[in-house]
């Protein structure tokens with residue numbers, strides 16, 4: 001089945017922008033560009049905050065980073081480690097709420113040990129793989145680095161072999177351009193996002209999804225693109241069009257990549273909200 005062609009971000013209907021209550025967004029290569037957050041993107045986030053929009057980054061990045069993001073960025077919370085948890089910081093009480101999908105720390109520790117053992121087994125067949133550089137700051141998942149800091153990098157086919165090996169041991173996995181992530185449990189970014197809305201805001205996202213916009217860039221974001229009618233890709237999303245990995249394209253697309261596309265998209269949306 002052919003996948004739909006996204007419309008230009010300028011064509012996003014004004015009525016939908018006016019009815020918007022929040023923006024959910026991926027971080028790597030959506031909010032960042034080549035690993036850096038550019039000032040225009042960060043300013044756009046503040047502008048959206050001033051507009052009273054709910055802001056929620058949804059990322060595969062680790063708990064250690066999420067603590068910083070929830071505390072210091074102008075956001076209402078963060079979903080991290082591919083849905084392993086959400087954190088939100090209460091400004092009034094100065095308390096960080098940490099909700100783990102697997103609530104018992106002892107079970108999480110046990111899971112981490114199982115993942116460590118799986119990793120050691122994998123290293124026997126793939127001696128060049130390493131744990132990702134942000135692994136020490138993770139609470140729930142294992143990130144196997146196959147092409148970020150390892151030299152020479154493994155092929156995508158080898159990464160898929162690693163993925164299959166992890167899945168054969170009961171792990172849930174996700175593959176990105178640099179890491180294979182593995183965890184125990186059937187949660188993902190979308191399910192934990194729904195949990196955040198239900199528990200923290202009393203909103204049934206299933207019913208109210210049209211009041212929120214999602215921004216992303218890659219195959220990892222496909223379930224979110226498929227779920228939110230108001231989905232926006234930064235220009236980098238075109239790179240994956242022919243890969244066979246984009247089962248669902250976003251409805252709208254920015255002309256620029258990463259941070260610059262994020263700034264562009266929020267600029268259009270915020271302008272269309274003006275009276």
Ligand SMILES: [Mg+2]
Pocket residue numbers: 026027028029030216217218
């Ligand atoms: Mg991304």
